[in-house]
Structure formats: structure tokens, C-alpha cells
Amino acid sequence: MALYSETVMDHFRNPRNVGVIEDADGVGEVGNAKCGDIMKIYLKIENDIVKDVKFETFGCGSAIASSSMATEMIKGKPLKEVLSLTNKAVVEALGGLPAHKLHCSVLAEEAVKAALKDYYDKKGISYDKSLFPDCASCCHCDSGCAL
Amino acid sequence: MIYLDNAATTKISKTALEAMLPYYEEIYGNPSSLHTAGQRAAEALLEARTRMARLLSCAPNELYFTSGGSEADNQALLTAAAIGAKKGKKHIVSTAFEHHAVLHTLKKLEKEGFEVTLLDVHEEGIVSPLQVKNAIREDTCLVSVMYANNEIGTIQPIKEIGAVCREKGVLFHTDAVQAAGHLHIDVKEQSIDMLSLSAHKFHGPKGVGALYVRRGIPLSILIEGGAQERGKRAGTENLPAIVGMATAFEESCAAMDESAKRLSALRDRLIDGLSDIPHSALNGDRFRRLPSNVSFCFEGIEGESLLLLLDDKGICASSGSACTSGSLDPSHVLLSIGRVHDVAHGSLRLTLSEENTKEEVEYTIKAVKDTVAYLRSISPIWRDLVTGKKEFILK
Numbered sequence: 001m002a003l004y005s006e007t008v009m010d011h012f013r014n015p016r017n018v019g020v021i022e023d024a025d026g027v028g029e030v031g032n033a034k035c036g037d038i039m040k041i042y043l044k045i046e047n048d049i050v051k052d053v054k055f056e057t058f059g060c061g062s063a064i065a066s067s068s069m070a071t072e073m074i075k076g077k078p079l080k081e082v083l084s085l086t087n088k089a090v091v092e093a094l095g096g097l098p099a100h101k102l103h104c105s106v107l108a109e110e111a112v113k114a115a116l117k118d119y120y121d122k123k124g125i126s127y128d129k130s131l132f133p134d135c136a137s138c139c140h141c142d143s144g145c146a147l
Numbered sequence: 148m149i150y151l152d153n154a155a156t157t158k159i160s161k162t163a164l165e166a167m168l169p170y171y172e173e174i175y176g177n178p179s180s181l182h183t184a185g186q187r188a189a190e191a192l193l194e195a196r197t198r199m200a201r202l203l204s205c206a207p208n209e210l211y212f213t214s215g216g217s218e219a220d221n222q223a224l225l226t227a228a229a230i231g232a233k234k235g236k237k238h239i240v241s242t243a244f245e246h247h248a249v250l251h252t253l254k255k256l257e258k259e260g261f262e263v264t265l266l267d268v269h270e271e272g273i274v275s276p277l278q279v280k281n282a283i284r285e286d287t288c289l290v291s292v293m294y295a296n297n298e299i300g301t302i303q304p305i306k307e308i309g310a311v312c313r314e315k316g317v318l319f320h321t322d323a324v325q326a327a328g329h330l331h332i333d334v335k336e337q338s339i340d341m342l343s344l345s346a347h348k349f350h351g352p353k354g355v356g357a358l359y360v361r362r363g364i365p366l367s368i369l370i371e372g373g374a375q376e377r378g379k380r381a382g383t384e385n386l387p388a389i390v391g392m393a394t395a396f397e398e399s400c401a402a403m404d405e406s407a408k409r410l411s412a413l414r415d416r417l418i419d420g421l422s423d424i425p426h427s428a429l430n431g432d433r434f435r436r437l438p439s440n441v442s443f444c445f446e447g448i449e450g451e452s453l454l455l456l457l458d459d460k461g462i463c464a465s466s467g468s469a470c471t472s473g474s475l476d477p478s479h480v481l482l483s484i485g486r487v488h489d490v491a492h493g494s495l496r497l498t499l500s501e502e503n504t505k506e507e508v509e510y511t512i513k514a515v516k517d518t519v520a521y522l523r524s525i526s527p528i529w530r531d532l533v534t535g536k537k538e539f540i541l542k
């Protein structure tokens with residue numbers, strides 16, 4: 001189907017970093033089943049570096065591809081770079097997404113940041129709250145989310 | 148390629164295609180022209196109309212050719228509304244799971260001051276004649292109930308609903324787009340006042356359909372212009388397509404009983420095979436459904452990713468998930484039978500045709516099982532369900 005770019009289809013068909021990390025240092029889950037997509041990201045962090053990352057996604061092709069790409073983009077990276085991950089960068093790396101699928105990239109960014117926030121919270125590390133988007137940044141759902 | 152999306156559209160039949168060709172290359176006159184070329188076309192037009200009318204048990208001049216099912220639905224509803232408005236009757240009864248060609252037209256009529264009652268179709272996806280009877284009021288001008296649903300294939304008790312409407316003196320329209328060529332239609336016996344059909348759902352060409360309107364009902368005009376279709380639908384007739392439609396309709400109706408038997412067996416095998424998947428559910432009544440229709444929900448997965456992976460395995464299917472409908476909500480049909488959003492997102496529709504084989508059905512069962520299992524293995528919801536963090540909706 002020509003709905004998606006080849007990169008999207010590649011990440012959808014062969015998603016990188018699928019799975020769980022049992023002893024994760026940070027876990028983030030965003031989206032909701034009612035809207036049709038949920039992403040969950042698991043982070044293993046050592047010396048302020050993403051040592052390992054895994055994801056699980058319930059959602060459409062672009063949701064799976066976006067999570068896969070986002071995990072690739074942060075793997076092995078310092079947390080500072082993780083914090084600056086944007087949904088736009090995910091979309092670009094994927095070679096574009098159809099307009100009505102852009103929210104999938106937003107979810108991917110949110111899931112990564114929710115996992116990082118969970119890590120900071122668990123460790124008691126303080127952080128700039130404004131760097132972390134909440135559900136309201138995504139205009140995807142008109143039901144369930146805080147909109 | 149295994150094509151299992153025949154409710155979306157069908158492959159044109161060879162017979163129909165061959166019947167069409169002379170009307171492009173030889174008999175290409177305009178049926179409104181006085182010369183020989185035109186008159187030969189006019190004769191062919193009448194012949195096609197007569198052939199179709201015979202199979203619907205109506206008169207040829209009760210049949211109007213349109214651009215398809217959507218146009219026929221629009222014209223039928225607006226006609227009944229115009230008749231009703233003249234008498235001060237501005238209430239319409241329909242169902243919650245009609246095609247958008249009906250639902251959106253009803254929305255428009257609501258804005259014009261009509262009141263619409265959408266009947267509940269219950270978990271089995273069927274309305275009862277009693278519901279219709281109870282919903283009809285003094286000011287009801289139309290009952291519109293589809294013959295068979297396009298997503299879940301459930302068949303409505305059309306004859307009984309027709310009888311109720313006739314008794315109450317209310318116009319009865321049925322969207323028979325999914326039924327025509329597949330289920331028996333007799334507009335007299337079934338007390339149908341207006342009926343929509345579309346050629347591409349029974350192996351005819353796309354972009355052509357028909358509206359049956361019982362004699363005496365003043366049809367409203369949607370497309371103004373020339374005097375084609377007895378002044379009720381302007382535009383030079385798409386004669387090749389109309390001939391193709393008539394040919395395909397005859398062919399489908401002739402093969403109907405045989406085909407129903409064969410397809411029901413394939414359908415039932417698909418249903419049995421897919422029912423092995425845990426936490427899945429068939430959508431719509433098990434028996435009162437089109438011989439071609441299989442519709443399931445699988446908990447814990449999303450339909451679009453299922454479709455894409457099935458496509459990779461050579462299977463063309465469809466889904467009522469939000470992602471595939473292009474809106475935020477999953478299909479209104481699945482919601483109308485009580486599927487909650489979470490589950491409706493994980494839907495799959497497989498619709499058969501005469502071309503499908505037993506081998507294809509077996510391959511498809513295996514492919515769906517494997518794909519659902521894979522998608523569940525990467526789904527955080529599925530993990531929550533199996534670890535007991537969330538409760539299963541589909542037992």
C-alpha cells in the first residue's frame with residue numbers, strides 16, 4: 001500500500017527494539033485504548049545514557065513504526081539528547097507520515113519523555129517540567145484525554 | 148492475491164465486460180438523438196431497464212439509473228422528505244447502522260427541521276418489524292432500513308418491515324446495495340416503495356446504480372438538466388455501464404442460490420476457524436447474515452496494522468478501525484451493535500466472492516491467527532489483559 005513511505009513500512013514490518021525490560025529504570029505509557037493507540041517505552045539508563053530501550057505498541061502501522069523509530073533515535077544517546085527529541089524529528093526520520101497520522105509521532109515523543117520522567121521521578125532527580133509534554137499537546141483524541 | 152473485500156467492490160464479470168464493449172465501439176450514439184445510432188442506443192437502454200425490472204418484479208419505468216448507490220440513497224430520502232414536508236410530516240425512521248449515504252443525508256434533513264429516529268440494531272445487528280411499528284408516528288413520512296449491512300452483513304426482515312409500513316401508510320425505502328444480486332428481491336411481495344442498488348457490488352461496473360421508485364411517487368430531482376430518466380435525472384446515460392449492470396445483475400441473480408450455498412460453506416469455515424482465536428467475537432448474527440460476510444473483533448490489537456500485515460501475506464481485507472475509517476472513532480456499525488471502542492478498533496471484515504476457494508480460506512485462517520498472535524505479542528494492552536491488570540472485554 002502506498003499510504004506509507006518505505007521507511008515507515010520497514011519499521012512497521014520489522015520493528016526495532018520490540019519487547020519489555022523487566023528491570024527498567026523508567027517506564028512510560030501514553031495514549032489510550034479508546035482512541036486506538038497505546039505506546040509503552042522501557043528505558044535502561046546508565047551514566048545518563050540510554051543503555052537499552054524497548055517498546056510495546058497497540059496501534060496502527062504508523063504508531064508501530066513511530067515507536068520503533070523513536071527507540072532507534074534514543075538508543076545509546078545521552079539523556080540530554082533524549083530530552084530534545086521531537087515528533088518532527090521522528091516524522092522526518094520516517095520519511096514523512098500522512099497528515100492524519102502525525103499524532104502517532106507525537107505519541108512516540110510523549111512515550112519516550114514519559115519514560116524519562118518516570119526515571120527522574122524514581123531517582124528523585126529534579127527537572128524542568130516544561131520540557132515534558134502532557135496529553136494536551138496532542139489533539140488526537142476527543143475522548144479520554146484531558147482535552 | 149486473495150481478494151476478500153467484495154463488500155467494498157467486486158471484480159467485473161467477463162460476461163458483463165464483454166456485453167459493455169459494443170456500446171463503446173459500435174453503438175455509441177446518444178440515446179436522446181433521433182438518428183439511427185441514437186435510436187439503437189435508446190433501444191439498448193430500454194432493454195437493459197426491462198431486464199433489470201423483471202428481476203426486481205417492477206415495471207421498467209419504475210427504475211431510474213443513477214451514478215451508484217449513494218446517489219440512489221440521496222434521491223430516495225430527499226424524495227420522501229419533500230413529499231412529507233408538503234403534508235407537514237417531518238419525521239423519519241431509520242437505523243443506527245445505515246451506510247453514510249443514508250446517515251449523512253438524514254443529518255442534512257435534520258438541519259432542515261426533520262426529526263430522525265434511529266432504531267437500535269441490538270447485539271445481533273438486526274431491527275425488528277415491531278420496533279419499526281412502534282417508532283412510526285402520525286407525522287412519519289419515511290422508514291429507511293437497509294436490506295443487508297455492509298460491514299457485518301446482517302440481513303433485515305425487509306418483507307415484514309415493508310408490511311408494517313404499508314399497513315401504516317408510510318413510505319418504505321431500503322438500501323439494497325449489499326443485497327442486490329445476492330439476496331432475493333421482489334419489490335411487490337416485499338412492499339418496498341423505493342430501493343437503491345449499485346452495480347459494482349455484484350460484479351458490474353463502478354459508478355452506476357439504480358433507484359426503484361414505485362409508480363405514483365413523485366421523485367425529487369437531484370441533477371437538473373436534460374430530460375433523461377423521464378426528466379428525473381439529467382445527464383447523458385452511461386449506456387455501456389448500464390448494459391454491464393443489467394448483464395451482471397442477471398448473471399448474479401441466476402447464480403444466486405448456488406452461490407449462496409457455496410459461499411455460506413466458505414463463510415462458516417472462516418467463522419469456525421477464526422473463532423479458535425481466544426478473546427475474539429463474531430460481529431452480527433451468526434446465521435442471518437450475507438453468505439459472503441465474515442466480521443470479527445480481536446481484543447488487544449488494532450485493525451489497520453492487521454490489514455497491512457495481511458496485505459503483506461497477499462490478503463486484501465478491510466476493517467472498521469478508526470485508523471482505517473479516517474476518523475477518530477471506529478466504525479459506527481460496530482459501535483451500534485455494542486462493541487466498545489477498545490474492541491471495535493481491532494476489527495476485521497472478510498467478504499467472499501465466487502472466485503474464492505477452500506484453500507484460500509484455510510490460508511487466510513492461518514494468516515489471521517498468526518498475525519493476531521504477533522500483534523498481541525507486541526501490544527501493551529494484551530500484556531495488561533493476560534497479566535490480569537485489565538479485564539478482558541471479549542471472554
Ligand SMILES: Cc1ncc(COP(=O)(O)O)c(C=O)c1O
Binds near residue numbers: 214215218322345
Ligand atoms: C450499504 C451501502 N449503501 C450505499 C453504498 C454506496 O454505493 P456506491 O459506492 O455505489 O455509491 C454502499 C457501498 O459503498 C453500501 O455498501
